[in-house]
Amino acid sequence: MAAHKEIRLTVRSLQEDEETSRSFTAAWYPKEKNGYIRYQEEESDMGNTTTTVKVGREEIKVIRHGDLQSEQTFILHRWIPGFYRTQQGIIHLETYTHRLAVHLVDGIGKICWDYELRVQGSSAGRFSLTLDTEPALLH
Incomplete structure (x- = not known):
């Protein structure tokens, strides 16, 4: 990829009453x-593992x-297929996005979004994700 800048990223995930932050x-x-x-x-x-988040105005990948x-x-408002590859094989995922907001x-x-997750066709719950970005601290 082309030129980039270093940022500080905080990922907050909420599923029902369980919140994680990294x-x-x-x-x-x-x-x-x-x-x-x-x-x-x-x-x-x-x-x-390297994670890449593609941020568009109407789509997050x-x-x-x-x-x-x-x-x-x-x-927003669409079921979209995805996957999770394990040593045992591919697990099929689907997400339905209820809310998506990008303010960068x-x-x-x-960046915030709420979604429902299906794993192999069965409901795996509803999730809320927030990605906060800020300038990296200079050392």
Whole structure:
């Protein structure tokens, strides 16, 4: 990818009453109509995995490469297929997005979306994600 700038990314996920929050050093890659946030997953269960979030005005796509591979797309009021690849095979996912809001200026700001998740055709619950980005602190 082209030139980028370093940002600080906080990912907050809410499922029912369980909230998780993780922070990463990430890179923002601006493109004509989209932008991309790329960061390295640092959790032991994710192994060596790079996550790329493609940010558009009306679509968010989360792509993971490495030890874990998955793809999920979020478009308001639509069921969109995705997948999660394991050593045992591919798990089929579907997401239905209820809310999607992108408020970024040059990669800094907030992205929020709420969605329902189906795994292999069965409901896996409703989720709310918030990605907060801010300038990286200079050392």
